[in-house]
Amino acid sequence: xxxxxxxxxxxxxxxxxxxxxxxxxxxxxxxxxxxxxxxxxxxxxxxxxxxxxxxxxxxxxxxxxxxxxxxxxxxxxxxxxxxxxxxxxxxxxxxxxxxxxxxxxxxxxxxxxxxxxxxxxxxxxxxxxxxxxxxxxxxxxxxxxxxxxxxxxxxxxxxxxxxxxxxxxxxxxxxxxxxxxxxxxxxxxxxxxxxxxxxxxxxxxxxxxxxxxxxxxxxxxxxxxxxxxxxxxxxxxxxxxxxxxxxxxxxxxxxxxxxxxxxxxxxxxxxxxxxxxxxxxxxxxxxxxxxxxxxxxxxxxxxxxxxxxxxxxxxxxxxxxxxxxxxxxxxxxxxxxxxxxxxxxxxxxxxxxxxxxxxxxxxxxxxxxxxxxxxxxxxxxxxxxxxxxxxxxxxxxxxxxxxxxxxxxxxxxxxxxxxxxxxxxxxxxxxxxxxxxxxxxxxxxxxxxxxxxxxxxxxxxxxxxxxxxxxxxxx
Numbered sequence: 001x002x003x004x005x006x007x008x009x010x011x012x013x014x015x016x017x018x019x020x021x022x023x024x025x026x027x028x029x030x031x032x033x034x035x036x037x038x039x040x041x042x043x044x045x046x047x048x049x050x051x052x053x054x055x056x057x058x059x060x061x062x063x064x065x066x067x068x069x070x071x072x073x074x075x076x077x078x079x080x081x082x083x084x085x086x087x088x089x090x091x092x093x094x095x096x097x098x099x100x101x102x103x104x105x106x107x108x109x110x111x112x113x114x115x116x117x118x119x120x121x122x123x124x125x126x127x128x129x130x131x132x133x134x135x136x137x138x139x140x141x142x143x144x145x146x147x148x149x150x151x152x153x154x155x156x157x158x159x160x161x162x163x164x165x166x167x168x169x170x171x172x173x174x175x176x177x178x179x180x181x182x183x184x185x186x187x188x189x190x191x192x193x194x195x196x197x198x199x200x201x202x203x204x205x206x207x208x209x210x211x212x213x214x215x216x217x218x219x220x221x222x223x224x225x226x227x228x229x230x231x232x233x234x235x236x237x238x239x240x241x242x243x244x245x246x247x248x249x250x251x252x253x254x255x256x257x258x259x260x261x262x263x264x265x266x267x268x269x270x271x272x273x274x275x276x277x278x279x280x281x282x283x284x285x286x287x288x289x290x291x292x293x294x295x296x297x298x299x300x301x302x303x304x305x306x307x308x309x310x311x312x313x314x315x316x317x318x319x320x321x322x323x324x325x326x327x328x329x330x331x332x333x334x335x336x337x338x339x340x341x342x343x344x345x346x347x348x349x350x351x352x353x354x355x356x357x358x359x360x361x362x363x364x365x366x367x368x369x370x371x372x373x374x375x376x377x378x379x380x381x382x383x384x385x386x387x388x389x390x391x392x393x394x395x396x397x398x399x400x401x402x403x404x405x406x407x408x409x410x411x412x413x414x415x416x417x418x419x420x421x422x423x424x425x426x427x428x429x430x431x432x433x434x435x436x437x438x439x440x441x442x443x444x445x446x447x448x449x450x451x452x453x454x455x456x457x458x459x460x461x462x463x464x465x466x467x468x469x470x471x472x473x474x475x
Contacts, residue, residue: 022436034204050302051342054400064155087134092305097343146467152451159398175442176356207289286327314473324463338401356439408458
């Protein structure tokens with residue numbers, strides 16, 4: 001019964017799409033959409049952690065395009081150099097560095113990547129601007145180092161936009177941020193006309209689960225409210241936030257799931273949002289769904305500052321080892337990656353990217369911003385359009401993030417120079433199940449099939465033993 005509801009929901013949410021164009025855009029137009037084109041892989045697991053650049057975690061690994069020697073520098077406004085340096089503790093500073101839309105563009109510095117220090121100095125003069133040039137190494141993160149030395153490493157995996165968590169996680173599930181540039185919870189009241197990954201999966205009866213850490217009762221209220229109820233509630237919060245600063249800190253619970261980056265109701269999420277304990281049960285039983293998104297506990301071990309990064313490494317190790325030790329391992333592909341760079345330095349300039357759609361970035365910070373967003377996206381006045389405030393475009397990738405493909409068919413001793421972004425994970429799913437792209441961004445993306453060799457015996461059929469994390473994780 002639930003599968004039938006899923007298919008009806010998927011059809012309804014995708015009703016604005018051009019069906020003829022979708023057929024033309026299928027990876028193989030000669031096959032029906034939903035056809036499994038890669039039977040060797042039955043389960044795709046996406047483990048997205050938080051807020052670290054490639055150089056910040058893997059720059060000294062000696063594998064891939066890491067930190068140059070001598071160490072690169074950024075400079076204060078007075079010319080004082082700040083070289084890349086090892087950080088003395090794995091406990092991060094609170095609020096530093098920062099990856100807001102504004103600061104990310106300052107760090108990008110028109111493609112020079114020389115604005116990391118000044119992005120802190122110019123905006124928050126009391127903060128320690130040298131932190132942005134810091135990194136950790138294999139002694140700090142032994143499991144991650146072992147993972148990146150064993151399985152194929154994507155040395156050019158960029159986050160999808162020069163901005164923070166919410167826009168990038170929206171790209172991860174819909175190939176568009178749909179105008180969002182910040183982490184404002186009340187701003188999440190809109191839905192892309194082209195739909196999301198979950199709509200495509202539902203339409204074609206392909207199972208998916210978003211595993212999370214939120215107690216069931218904290219999610220029940222938002223689920224029962226439905227998508228329309230969530231729009232109204234978030235719109236009300238948007239207005240209240242203007243009158244009562246700080247109210248946002250009390251409404252984090254419903255957004256502990258990546259799936260809720262766009263408003264979903266009970267029908268769209270029942271059976272698809274599962275507590276993390278179910279992930280480990282399903283992995284041990286070999287019953288993971290075709291598509292899994294695994295979220296960390298964003299408040300404790302997502303690796304966002306001011307957390308100790310070793311806690312997140314312990315969680316990732318538990319997830320990856322559970323997959324490798326489970327009976328479904330011979331047919332599973334897992335991608336370990338990060339939503340964005342967290343404000344930490346990376347030396348590779350993000351290249352241009354295909355703009356996903358015609359929705360331009362918009363800010364809620366201006367005096368008319370909240371009202372504009374509310375009227376346009378809550379359904380109160382959807383046809384009205386205000387001029388765009390000039391917040392830039394989605395025409396560049398964000399900075400590089402760590403990314404490793406974990407699979408029995410993974411190539412040994414392989415580093416991929418191919419440019420990927422988060423929509424490459426969508427492209428992987430679309431090409432496996434012969435699904436159309438969601439936007440222009442995933443249409444132009446490359447899937448990371450090149451990190452595998454599916455025509456030869458799997459090199460990692462017997463999973464390797466990776467180094468233990470410094471702080472093990474347990475349920």
